[in-house]
Amino acid sequence: MAKIDLDALGIEELAALRDSAIEKLAEKVAARQAELEAELEKLAQYGKPAKKFAASGAAKSKKDGQPDGSAPLDSYHVSKAA
Numbered sequence: 129m130a131k132i133d134l135d136a137l138g139i140e141e142l143a144a145l146r147d148s149a150i151e152k153l154a155e156k157v158a159a160r161q162a163e164l165e166a167e168l169e170k171l172a173q174y175g176k177p178a179k180k181f182a183a184s185g186a187a188k189s190k191k192d193g194q195p196d197g198s199a200p201l202d203s204y205h206v207s208k209a210a
Contacts, residue, residue: 134142 132145137145
């Protein structure tokens with residue numbers, strides 16, 4: 129990778145470089161996610177289908193009996209005491 133002298137760049141050039149880096153990062157993340165999803169689909173044929181992380185994390189936090197932030201704390205304490 130070519131070295132870039134960031135100190136030599138102006139504000140507009142730095143902003144353009146930042147925008148390019150953000151766009152390229154988003155492209156690479158999307159491509160990698162697609163690769164991983166395809167790999168999970170292949171692996172699913174050998175056992176239980178893989179659970180998505182976000183779905184399992186959200187369900188787990190609601191099962192443990194702790195407030196999930198959707199109700200005010202006062203109503204949580206009142207319902208807990210009753």
